[in-house]
Amino acid sequence: xxxxxxxxxxxxxxxxxxxxxxxxxxxxxxxxxxxxxxxxxxxxxxxxxxxxxxxxxxxxxxxxxxxxxxxxxxxxxxxxxxxxxxxxxxxxxxxxxxxxxxxxxxxxxxxxxxxxxxxxxxxxxxxxxxxxxxxxxxxxxxxxxxxxxxxxxxxxxxxxxxxxxxxxxxxxxxxxxxxxxxxxxxxxxxxxxxxxxxxxxxxxxxxxxxxxxxxxxxxxxxxxxxxxxxxxxxxxxxxxxxxxxxxxxxxxxxxxxxxxxxxxxxxxxxxxxxxxxxxxxxxxxxxxxxxxxxxxxxxxxxxxxxxxxxxxxxxxxxxxxxxxxxxxxxxxxxxxxxxxxxxxxxxxxxxxxxxxxxxxxxxxxxxxxxxxxxxxxxxxxxxxxxxxxxxxxxxxxxxxxxxxxxxxxxxxxxxxxxxxx
Amino acid sequence: xxxxxxxxxxxxxxxxxxxxxxxxxxxxxxxxxxxxxxxxxxxxxxxxxxxxxxxxxxxxxxxxxxxxxxxxxxxxxxxxxxxxxxxxxxxxxxxxxxxxxxxxxxxxxxxxxxxxxxxxxxxxxxxxxxxxxxxxxxxxxxxxxxxxxxxxxxxxxxxxxxxxxxxxxxxxxxxxxxxxxxxxxxxxxxxxxxxxxxxxxxxxxxxxxxxxxxxxxxxxxxxxxxxxxxxxxxxxxxxxxxxxxxxxxxxxxxxxxxxxxxxxxxxxxxxxxxxxxxxxxxxxxxxxxxxxxxxxxxxxxxxxxxxxxxxxxxxxxxxxxxxxxxxxxxxxxxxxxxxxxxxxxxxxxxxxxxxxxxxxxxxxxxxxxxxxxxxxxxxxxxxxxxxxxxxxxxxxxxxxxxxxxxxxxxxxxxxxxxxxx
Numbered sequence: 001x002x003x004x005x006x007x008x009x010x011x012x013x014x015x016x017x018x019x020x021x022x023x024x025x026x027x028x029x030x031x032x033x034x035x036x037x038x039x040x041x042x043x044x045x046x047x048x049x050x051x052x053x054x055x056x057x058x059x060x061x062x063x064x065x066x067x068x069x070x071x072x073x074x075x076x077x078x079x080x081x082x083x084x085x086x087x088x089x090x091x092x093x094x095x096x097x098x099x100x101x102x103x104x105x106x107x108x109x110x111x112x113x114x115x116x117x118x119x120x121x122x123x124x125x126x127x128x129x130x131x132x133x134x135x136x137x138x139x140x141x142x143x144x145x146x147x148x149x150x151x152x153x154x155x156x157x158x159x160x161x162x163x164x165x166x167x168x169x170x171x172x173x174x175x176x177x178x179x180x181x182x183x184x185x186x187x188x189x190x191x192x193x194x195x196x197x198x199x200x201x202x203x204x205x206x207x208x209x210x211x212x213x214x215x216x217x218x219x220x221x222x223x224x225x226x227x228x229x230x231x232x233x234x235x236x237x238x239x240x241x242x243x244x245x246x247x248x249x250x251x252x253x254x255x256x257x258x259x260x261x262x263x264x265x266x267x268x269x270x271x272x273x274x275x276x277x278x279x280x281x282x283x284x285x286x287x288x289x290x291x292x293x294x295x296x297x298x299x300x301x302x303x304x305x306x307x308x309x310x311x312x313x314x315x316x317x318x319x320x321x322x323x324x325x326x327x328x329x330x331x332x333x334x335x336x337x338x339x340x341x342x343x344x345x346x347x348x349x350x351x352x353x354x355x356x357x358x359x360x361x362x363x364x365x366x367x368x369x370x371x372x373x374x375x376x377x378x379x380x381x382x383x384x385x386x387x388x389x390x391x392x393x394x395x396x397x398x399x400x401x402x403x404x405x406x407x408x409x410x411x412x413x414x415x416x417x418x419x420x421x
Numbered sequence: 422x423x424x425x426x427x428x429x430x431x432x433x434x435x436x437x438x439x440x441x442x443x444x445x446x447x448x449x450x451x452x453x454x455x456x457x458x459x460x461x462x463x464x465x466x467x468x469x470x471x472x473x474x475x476x477x478x479x480x481x482x483x484x485x486x487x488x489x490x491x492x493x494x495x496x497x498x499x500x501x502x503x504x505x506x507x508x509x510x511x512x513x514x515x516x517x518x519x520x521x522x523x524x525x526x527x528x529x530x531x532x533x534x535x536x537x538x539x540x541x542x543x544x545x546x547x548x549x550x551x552x553x554x555x556x557x558x559x560x561x562x563x564x565x566x567x568x569x570x571x572x573x574x575x576x577x578x579x580x581x582x583x584x585x586x587x588x589x590x591x592x593x594x595x596x597x598x599x600x601x602x603x604x605x606x607x608x609x610x611x612x613x614x615x616x617x618x619x620x621x622x623x624x625x626x627x628x629x630x631x632x633x634x635x636x637x638x639x640x641x642x643x644x645x646x647x648x649x650x651x652x653x654x655x656x657x658x659x660x661x662x663x664x665x666x667x668x669x670x671x672x673x674x675x676x677x678x679x680x681x682x683x684x685x686x687x688x689x690x691x692x693x694x695x696x697x698x699x700x701x702x703x704x705x706x707x708x709x710x711x712x713x714x715x716x717x718x719x720x721x722x723x724x725x726x727x728x729x730x731x732x733x734x735x736x737x738x739x740x741x742x743x744x745x746x747x748x749x750x751x752x753x754x755x756x757x758x759x760x761x762x763x764x765x766x767x768x769x770x771x772x773x774x775x776x777x778x779x780x781x782x783x784x785x786x787x788x789x790x791x792x793x794x795x796x797x798x799x800x801x802x803x804x805x806x807x808x809x810x811x812x813x814x815x816x817x818x819x820x821x822x823x824x825x826x827x828x829x830x831x832x833x834x835x836x837x838x839x840x841x842x
Contacts, residue, residue: 003782378439378782380448380789380810396790396811398820400475407476411788418786419473420480420497421507421685 005377007349007409008297008307009067010340012333013060013262014315016357016370016389020323028314028323028360029371030388032330036338037373037387040352044375046384047397049405050367051356057367058402061086063355064265066402068272068308069252070245080240084162085267089154091242093271096170096199098236100153100161101178102127102134104229105186111208115188115200120211122182126159127231133219134161137231140213146205147198153234163236165202171195176237177207186235203236210234247273252406254305254415259296261288261312275304284312286325290332294339301344305415310355311336318358326360349376349412351405352387372397372405378412426798428770428830429718429728430488431761433754434481434683435736437778437791437810441744449735449744449781450792451809453751457759458794458808461773465796467805468818470826471788472777478788479823482507484776485686487823489693489729490673491666501661505583506688510575512663513692517591517620519657521574521582522599523548523555525650526607532629536609536621541632543603547580548652554640555582558652561634567626574655584657586623592616597658598628607656624657631655668694673827675726675836680717682709682733696725705733707746711753715760722765726836731776732757739779747781770797770833772826773808793818793826799833 017027029037050056051063052072061082062072076082080097091097104127107120134155142153149167156162173192179185188204191197211233214220220230248256258269258276261284269276279296281289293309300307311333317326337352344350354370371392373384382396400408410416438448450458471477472484473493482503483493497503501518512518525548528541555576563574570588577583594613600606610625612618632654635641641651669677679690679697682705690697700717702710714730721728732754738747758773765771775791792813794805803817821829831837 378780380439381446382811382814394815396469396814398469398814400820404475407474407788409476411476411478414783416476416478416788418478418480420483420493421500421503 004414005347005349005412006301006305007351007413008301008309008340008344009351009353009405009409010297010337011067011308011310012314012330012352012354013310013312014318014356014358014365015330015333015354016368017318017326018357018359018361018368020360022323027389028317028326029330030390032327034330034334034387036334036341037352038385039341040337040350040375041373041387041392042385043381044373045379045382045397046371046373046387046392046395048369048392048399049353049372049402050369050399051402053401055367057365058356059365060262060355061264061268063402064268064310067355067405068248068268069403069406071403075243075245080162080238081242084164085271086264087154087156087162088263088267089152089162089164091164091267091271092166093242093244094170095242096165096172097240097242098163098203099238100163100234100236101125102130102137102159102161102231103233103235104231105211105233109208109211109233111188111204115190115204117186117188121185122179124229125178125180125182125235128229129158130231131158134159134231136219137214137217140217141210141234144206144209146202146209149202151202151206159231161234163206163234165199169195170199170202172199172239172241174199174203174239177203178235178237186233199239207234207236245272249273252306252410252415255303256306256308257300257304259293259300259307259309261310265310269308275300286313286316286328288313288332290336291339294336294343297340298343301348305413309336314354315358318360319363321360321363323360347377349374349378349409351409369399372400374408374412376412425835426768426770426833427722427726428772428834429722429730429761429765430772430774430826430830431718431758432488432729432731433735433751433773433775434731434733435739435777435779435786436751436754436775437780437789438739438747439780439782439789441781443744448810449738449747450751451811453748455751455755455808457755457762458773459806460762461758461771461796462794462808462813463806464802465794466800466803466818467792467794467808467813467816469790469813469820470774470793470823471790471820472823474822476788478786479777480786481683481776482685482689484823485689485731488776488826489669489689490824490827492824496664496666501583501659502663505585506692507685508575508577508583509684509688510573510583510585511691512585512688513587514663514665515591516663517586517593518661518663519584519624520659521584521655521657522546523551523558523580523582523652524654524656525652526632526654530629530632530654532609532625536611536625538607538609542606543600545650546599546601546603546656549650550579551652552579555580555652557640558635558638561638562631562655565627565630567623567630570623572623572627580652582655584627584655586620590616591620591623593620593660593662595620595624595660598624599656599658607654610657620660628655628657666693670694673727673831673836674838676724677727677729678721678725680714680721680728680730682731686731690729696721707734707737707749709734709753711757712760715757715764718761719764722769726834730757735775736779739781740784742781742784744781768798770795770799770830772830790820793821795829795833797833
């Protein structure tokens with residue numbers, strides 16, 4: 001009797017908002033013309049969602065982890081791995097990940113046999129907040145091999161970068177190389193157990209060799225010629241081990257795909273071994289082709305039981321406090337939802353929601369609830385007729401959390417194991 | 422000033438449902454004529470309940486544990502004890518419980534002094550899914566004593582059975598006797614610590630003696646004469662220790678009773694040392710005498726502060742996808758509630774709800790919310806006027822969990838200790 005159906009969670013990044021005076025107290029979503037979002041609300045079951053927990057301000061990473069059913073309070077320990085994912089690095093379980101600075105040291109760095117740095121001191125922990133040339137500097141040290149460990153480096157914004165160590169027998173209980181003070185030498189990393197001592201040894205060698213590779217690098221030669229401090233060393237801190245997260249298909253017994261625009265969320269999807277295809281035309285900007293995203297969702301639903309899709313545009317308007325831009329983002333989401341409803345089979349359960357609010361008045365992620373609506377053959381339609389922050393309050397879902405979405409959806413899809421007899 | 426009242430939770434098993442096309446999109450509960458359920462809703466406070474957690478598909482066992490205030494995520498580890506309870510066995514704290522198969526072995530089984538089986542191999546782990554005669558086979562080995570341990574055996578469906586070991590100093594960290602493969606000898610159970618090694622020794626002796634008792638049993642002589650494989654051994658697996666659950670009266674400070682129709686829930690009630698009387702006329706079927714159940718509730722309320730009652734009938738219609746049957750089940754629940762309201766004192770707080778949904782369209786337990794309403798002198802009546810999955814959405818209880826019922830009820834009853842000063 002029980003029939004399996006498929007499910008999709010369509011996420012308008014940062015869509016939630018607060019009343020805006022120039023919209024006569026409406027939110028951008030309430031003011032925007034979004035007939036297909038309203039259709040999902042009218043045909044489905046609605047409510048409010050706390051992406052993490054009531055009032056908690058989510059990151060995009062923690063919100064998506066929660067929505068996919070991985071408790072961020074448990075798995076989001078040590079930011080290294082998710083920071084590396086966030087700048088688009090490949091991170092695998094067991095990798096040791098560090099946050100790093102490109103920094104300036106003065107002197108001739110040497111590493112003693114007992115793992116201490118001497119001969120040089122930190123002149124600027126941020127190399128004068130270097131903002132150009134860091135891609136080339138990262139490339140100069142990326143892929144280095146130390147013993148049987150490969151060191152991957154990628155630049156982030158300004159002087160920031162991430163280091164991923166991949167190899168056997170590495171631990172994460174390692175102190176920082178970054179001394180967190182100028183005028184001190186880099187600290188030799190120390191490990192608290194055997195595997196972490198190996199990590200410390202590798203990290204120290206990596207740091208020494210980063211100095212050797214960067215001190216005369218053309219980018220730095222130019223900086224010195226321009227009267228700037230050279231970014232002549234990479235200093236790691238905040239080691240964390242990439243956590244063991246059960247793969248999505250293992251956890252839910254069905255294959256899943258992610259159609260997303262940002263490296264961070266794509267990284268989470270890949271980490272969970274979901275299918276994460278490239279979508280031509282998905283720019284992550286206001287000019288993104290939302291219909292291309294919708295087509296990818298429909299295509300993925302052909303051979304995946306579950307698809308998560310994230311449209312970045314609404315969040316941009318929120319961060320810029322741009323009311324019209326945010327309304328355009330909401331309308332682009334409406335276009336996306338329309339195309340998914342049009343292209344996907346009738347029996348697919350479609351949830352529409354946001355990963356967090358990014359209120360116009362705040363310009364950053366907030367801990368307000370976001371609206372959610374789920375339509376499909378197995379829901380109990382409620383009295384709500386439009387999709388907005390306040391309209392959904394009367395809905396049958398009442399107030400749920402991001403971590404409730406997957407149980408609710410797999411229940412509707414008929415693919416969840418019973419707990420008990 | 423504070424006056425104590427009593428409380429009852431009346432549970433319509435599997436009552437929750439989804440819209441049914443032949444009922445014009447209403448659920449069976451919404452379509453059934455249930456004036457007394459509506460009276461409770463109108464006079465009381467209503468809401469939705471997730472028996473376990475949003476979206477999670479409950480078993481009857483896990484749902485009742487949660488409703489009685491015992492977190493199934495903590496106590497429902499290792500299915501052995503609840504499986505044994507589920508087939509109506511007496512299980513006591515500290516008992517070691519196994520799931521078992523009646524199986525077929527070929528050869529002359531011997532047990533070496535170091536606990537290994539030799540001389541015989543498994544020919545069929547399920548004895549051709551034997552379906553008849555297992556009660557007699559179980560009786561032939563039930564009650565056996567090995568050292569100072571008593572071995573209780575009861576048949577379940579087909580080739581399945583449960584084994585309960587009761588005696589001093591037993592542990593549960595024991596490997597399976599069932600080799601999970603044909604053509605292998607039974608595995609000698611092994612224990613990981615001293616108490617578990619005792620369990621392993623007892624289990625191995627039990628297995629050897631089960632073969633001695635069953636190999637020439639009349640049921641098996643007949644099977645062989647009919648050209649079938651004999652069910653000549655009991656092979657245990659999945660050991661679990663019956664958890665320490667605080668008795669109901671200890672936890673809540675008041676005596677409680679269970680008026681239920683199924684062995685599994687009766688077993689949970691007995692396990693919590695609640696009063697679990699036999700109710701003549703309670704069949705667990707559609708022909709059950711719901712008024713006899715109601716009378717038993719009223720009688721138990723005379724000397725118990727709390728009574729839980731479960732009417733099985735609505736669940737049967739759900740499992741059979743029988744719309745009319747499920748509506749009859751809802752009406753029987755209405756009769757039961759009417760008789761309790763009529764018979765019990767006015768100051769009793771009565772909660773009506775379900776342990777889970779068993780939707781017509783799904784034919785099994787689902788993770789949808791179920792409606793709940795509580796009436797009595799201390800509730801704050803809300804605007805809801807009828808008892809249905811969607812009518813209760815607007816109610817004052819909003820969306821609660823099964824584990825919230827006992828705190829809410831003992832609060833209304835005025836029997837709960839204050840947390841803090």
